[in-house]
Amino acid sequence: MTSPNEVLARKLKEHSRLNGDDVEEISKLSFQRRHLDANEDLIRQGDRPDVAALVVSGMVGRYHLLKDGRRQYLSFHIRGDLPDAQSLFLERMDHAVCAIGEAEMVLIPHVQVREAFKRRPMVGFAIWRETLIDAAIFREAITNNSSRPPRAKMAHLFCEIYYRARASGLVSGNSCDLPLSQTQIGETLGIAIATVSRTLQALRRARVIEFKGGRLTVKDWNSLVAQGDFNPEYLHLKRAVQI
Amino acid sequence: MTSPNEVLARKLKEHSRLNGDDVEEISKLSFQRRHLDANEDLIRQGDRPDVAALVVSGMVGRYHLLKDGRRQYLSFHIRGDLPDAQSLFLERMDHAVCAIGEAEMVLIPHVQVREAFKRRPMVGFAIWRETLIDAAIFREAITNNSSRPPRAKMAHLFCEIYYRARASGLVSGNSCDLPLSQTQIGETLGIAIATVSRTLQALRRARVIEFKGGRLTVKDWNSLVAQGDFNPEYLHLKRAVQI
DNA sequence: CGGAATGTTGATATGCCTCAACTAAAGTGG
DNA sequence: CCACTTTAGTTGAGGCATATCAACATTCCG
Numbered sequence: 001m002t003s004p005n006e007v008l009a010r011k012l013k014e015h016s017r018l019n020g021d022d023v024e025e026i027s028k029l030s031f032q033r034r035h036l037d038a039n040e041d042l043i044r045q046g047d048r049p050d051v052a053a054l055v056v057s058g059m060v061g062r063y064h065l066l067k068d069g070r071r072q073y074l075s076f077h078i079r080g081d082l083p084d085a086q087s088l089f090l091e092r093m094d095h096a097v098c099a100i101g102e103a104e105m106v107l108i109p110h111v112q113v114r115e116a117f118k119r120r121p122m123v124g125f126a127i128w129r130e131t132l133i134d135a136a137i138f139r140e141a142i143t144n145n146s147s148r149p150p151r152a153k154m155a156h157l158f159c160e161i162y163y164r165a166r167a168s169g170l171v172s173g174n175s176c177d178l179p180l181s182q183t184q185i186g187e188t189l190g191i192a193i194a195t196v197s198r199t200l201q202a203l204r205r206a207r208v209i210e211f212k213g214g215r216l217t218v219k220d221w222n223s224l225v226a227q228g229d230f231n232p233e234y235l236h237l238k239r240a241v242q243i
Numbered sequence: 244m245t246s247p248n249e250v251l252a253r254k255l256k257e258h259s260r261l262n263g264d265d266v267e268e269i270s271k272l273s274f275q276r277r278h279l280d281a282n283e284d285l286i287r288q289g290d291r292p293d294v295a296a297l298v299v300s301g302m303v304g305r306y307h308l309l310k311d312g313r314r315q316y317l318s319f320h321i322r323g324d325l326p327d328a329q330s331l332f333l334e335r336m337d338h339a340v341c342a343i344g345e346a347e348m349v350l351i352p353h354v355q356v357r358e359a360f361k362r363r364p365m366v367g368f369a370i371w372r373e374t375l376i377d378a379a380i381f382r383e384a385i386t387n388n389s390s391r392p393p394r395a396k397m398a399h400l401f402c403e404i405y406y407r408a409r410a411s412g413l414v415s416g417n418s419c420d421l422p423l424s425q426t427q428i429g430e431t432l433g434i435a436i437a438t439v440s441r442t443l444q445a446l447r448r449a450r451v452i453e454f455k456g457g458r459l460t461v462k463d464w465n466s467l468v469a470q471g472d473f474n475p476e477y478l479h480l481k482r483a484v485q486i
Numbered sequence: 487c488g489g490a491a492t493g494t495t496g497a498t499a500t501g502c503c504t505c506a507a508c509t510a511a512a513g514t515g516g
Numbered sequence: 517c518c519a520c521t522t523t524a525g526t527t528g529a530g531g532c533a534t535a536t537c538a539a540c541a542t543t544c545c546g
Contacts, residue, residue, distance in 0.1 A: 064386045067472055072386040086379075089372040094379050094477040118364070128371050129332040135374065136329075136337050138381035143307045143315040146388040146433030150502080182525065190389030192503050197526055229310055234337040393534080425493065435535050440494060 004056050004106040005029055011080025014167055014237050015133060016126035025120040029113070031106040036060070036099035038179070042084075043097045049087045051107040055079055058103030059179060063187070064095050073188040075137055076100060076161060076180075080168055085131050088113060101179030101214060129236075136234045145190050148229065150199050153189045155228030158209060162218055163232050167241045174221075179214035218243075247299050247349040248272055254323025257410055257480050258376060259369035268363040272356070274349040279303070279342035281422070285327075286340045292330045294350040298322055301346030302422060305338050306430070316431040318380055319343060319404060319423075323411055328374050331356060344422030344457060372479075379477045388433050391472065393442050396432045398471030401452060405461055406475050410484045417464075422457035461486075 002010075005027045012018060012026075032051075036042060036058070043049055045065055053060075055077050062074040062083060074095060077083040083097050088110055117124035137160070144156045158178075165176035180188075182196045189196075203209050208224050210217035218224060221243050232240065245253075248270045255261060255269075275294070279285060279301070286292055288308055296303075298320050305317040305326055317338060320326040326340050331353055360367035380403070387399045401421075408419035425443065429436045446452050451467050453460035461467060464486050475483065 062382075064382070066386070066390060070390065072390050074382050074385055086375045089368060090375050090379070090479050092476065092479070094479070095382060121361070124367075125332060128374075131371075131375060131378065132329045132333050135378035135381055136333070138378055138385060139305075139307070139317050139338060142317055142381060142384045142388060143309070145385060147309060147313065147315050181523090193525085194504080194527085195502060201526085233335065236333050236335070236337070424491090426491095436493080437495085437536080438534060444494085 003027075004031060004054055007056060007080050008054055008082075011168065012123075012126040012130065014080075016122070016129050016238075018122060018126060022120050022122045022126070025116050025123050029108050029116060031108045034105040034107055036103040036105060038099055038101050041096055041098045042105065043087075043093050045093055045096050047093045048091050049084060049093065050110050052082055052088060052110060052113055053084050053097070054106045054108060055081045055083065056104040056106050059100040059177065060097055060103050060105070061100045061184070062095050062097050071187045072190070073184060075134070075141065076188075078165060078168060078170060078177075082127065082130060085127055085134070088127075100184070101177070133236050136236060140234050150189070150191045150195050151202060152228055153191065154185065154196070154199050154203065155208070155224050156230050157185070157189060157228075158211075158216060158218070159224055159228045159230035159232075160235075162216060162221075162224075163230075163241060163243070164235065166243060167235070167237055173217075174219070175210075175215050175217035177214060178211070178216040246270075247274060247297055250299060250323050251297055251325075254411065255366075255369040255373065257323075259365070259372050259481075261365060261369060265363050265365045265369070268359050268366050272351050272359060274351045277348040277350055279346040279348060281342055281344050284339055284341045285348065286330075286336050288336055288339050290336045291334050292327060292336065293353050295325055295331060295353060295356055296327050296340070297349045297351060298324045298326065299347040299349050302343040302420065303340055303346050303348070304343045304427070305340050307338050314430045315433070316427060318377070318384065319431075321408060321411055321413060321420075325370065325373060328370055328377070331370075343427065344420070376479050379479060383477050393432070393434050393438050394445060395471055396434070397428065397439070397442050397446065398451070398467050399473050400428070400432060400471075401454075401459060401461070402467055402471045402473035402475075403478075405459060405464075405467075406473075406484060406486070407478065409486055410478070410480055416460075417462070418453075418458050418460035420457060421454070421459040 009023045009026045042053060042060060057079055059076055059078055060083050061076045064072045064074065066072060087093065144153050161178055162176055165171050170176055183193050186193045186196045200211060208220045210219060252261065252266045252269045285296060285303060300322055302319055302321055303326050304319045307315045307317065309315060330336065387396050404421055405419055408414050413419055425439045426436050429439045443454060451463045453462060
């Protein structure tokens, strides 16, 4: 059983060079565990957290709440991700974080993380880099949601989720967890649920993916990449992932 | 005439607390000047910059280049902004930066900035915060482009630009520079140029804004805010700006 | 002054949304 | 464990907003 500290160190190593002392510093972080039921909010818009959350298992999503109550999902996070790392330096949450399916989290006090930065600047830079990759993912979402037709949007979303899962060792065979509902996919890509349903069926019929029971199965990666115009460079991983 | 160092310090103070030593450290940064013609690229997708760019005057934009040659603009930057601060920790550019109208830039070597972080961690945290606010702006763009009709999108865009200009002291009377073409507005919001033209006219007819000659004039701020569902909290400024 | 870039306008087409009715699956309590 | 309720997904019909296309007007700039 890997500890949350190891989970974090492993994730940071996907993009950053950490030496023994850095990993040692990470291993000293203490934390509190937190279980999330499906759909439960971890943080709400306007909150002022004093802990940083780390995903240990399951999936969480970030979202904006609109005036009329609708949601706009912004990103999804898996094991090793820090979905609210920004709260280290931005007081108030400008968005919320909720569980997609059940999730196990770990909460690390901000003060501890800042102490770690002082002793080991590389740890700070690695987490900074993590937040910069987040930003790159947001940029890609702008492009995806603004300039591609529904089928390409969806293909791109699946590519990103699958690729990141793969990089984190969460793909088995050719499938990974993805406990999103079709409604949530619509709220992510800015398309109506009816369109989500029909587009999914088209992708299924074309034998590109399978998606049911909260799992995504990729049957034809090359086709999915082509249809989503997916180029993983924006994820800034140290080494390209083999799929 | 304010120096680029002062421009940067002033900007960072919009969201971060810096003491005399921090400002002193910023004032020691040396740099190279760079003029950009309208539409000239500063950096391209794939580049590996070893300097960080600071906008001294004018406006620059970040954009993705799509397979078919179209552009998706991601954000716009004014005096004091660091449009490629991320390059401090992400080697390769996943997007390009170009001038919107003419712009004066200053290029600060990465090594110098990193030295400043070592001596004055608060300077590093302030720039980190700056990149986190960037990310918040990207998130807002996801929501804007994905879940609002054209008129609201455009109103929101104008709100953000005007509000940020105001915070940086770049509004005179009730107008600020905005040298975007209608084509570029379309490439920002993901709407066709014909729609941009018609929507602009609607906003003009409603006496909400004026937009010509590269300047944006806000005639009815409250109406613009209402139509764009604009809430400036995501900009994370220390104090709300009076408009 | 002439040419290119930018913006305007109208006509037409269509992709996606909306709505509604239905089916299937999942969760709940007796 | 089954009946019932709720939630999630599917399907079709229809309308509308926005894209597309094309012609024209205007502004900018050399």
